[in-house]
Amino acid sequence: MRYFLVLFGITVLAVMGIAGRRLDDGGGTTRKPPIYVFPDMDRQLKLRPQEPNAFFPNGVSSQLPPPGTIARSEPLRVGDEAFYRYQDVPVFTGFVSGTTNFVEHNPIPVTAQVMQRGQERYAIHCAPCHGAVGDGNGITRKIGAMPVVGNLHEKRIVSMADGELFYVITHGRNLMGAYGPNIPPEDRWAIIWYVRALQRSRLGTLDDVPQELRASLNP
């Protein structure tokens, strides 16, 4: 019995010594990959996104669409109309159909929802550089990372057509990268509505304030 107890004690201590303890309560981190106790079907042969895969010559599971193709995908509904991505329509290009002239007006009608969406998306994608109010004083300016950031209240930008703003968001301009791959077209248009609202906030006059609210303004 004595031998058994000694052996038992040594085994328990050895297991605890080798296996260590859980790290779940701020117990630090480890470089060791996760352990699969019962690996049964944890990892299957199916493809998962953005994983290496030897089947394709370029070795990735998430293949890009072949060059020159456009995914059919879900249509974008604007009012009663539905547009597909392959169509040459302002809502996808920022151009007047069949030309390379920028559309003057945002093809997506503005609603409170669109404006809120625009505000949210602006905060995510634009505010880091252009700043929360669009004056170009975002965090990148504060840390001195970007030499030049466009001030959205500049006359040059205020007077741009909506289509041109769309084009710039989609393809980038000067130091600004292309945001087309990151922001879907309907969100780009929502952002443009919000940018217009920001600009308007600095260009407004007393005449823009409804008669009954003017009294509430501080002179």
Place this chain on the structure above:
Amino acid sequence: MSAIFPKWTNRLPMMIIVGVLLVGTAVTAGVWYYFTPKYTRVGYQPIQPVPFSHATHAGQLGLDCRYCHTGVEKSWFSNIPAASTCMNCHNQVLKDDPRLTLVRESAASGKPIPWVQVHKVPDFVYFNHSVHVNRGISCVECHGPVDQMEEVYHAKPLSMAFCLECHRHPETKVRPLDKITDLNWRPESEAAQLEFGRRAREEWRVEALQNCSACHR
């Protein structure tokens, strides 16, 4: 006449019982403690090919999670950004830094950066990011305080018990939809959280399914 069995055998049954109990307890305790993602996964912090710091980008600079993980609201999968997303800033910032060599190469050639995936549920679990972030579950609930991590580590167990804990009481976790990526948001009080949670659960029709085929399809 001498006895067939020596005297110590009288104690044998007791010894066996004690031995079995001891070994049984030790094995049970060992399995309970070790055979769980709390031990097998939590704390995993792989060396990434590029020393990207979430603490700098999401914490200090305050970038929204969705600046990079653009697909999280639309897809079951929360994507790693393309290198071109990094280059939106890093074409200027740390332009020639050797730590970003891989990113620059990837942006130029399209060859992916071999990031090491940290959080990975088993392939028979069909977790959907979009349904969670669109119904008030914040990133922090499953990924921990990523905005404070220099290097990302596996902070929560992501075990089935972990999922079910929340699925049984979603009202304790759901939060306003504009606070999803605000990892430091805290409810005013527990009572306020429960009140909001109950209302949100009703209004957003949060089902928090607990049947098997909700996750195992």
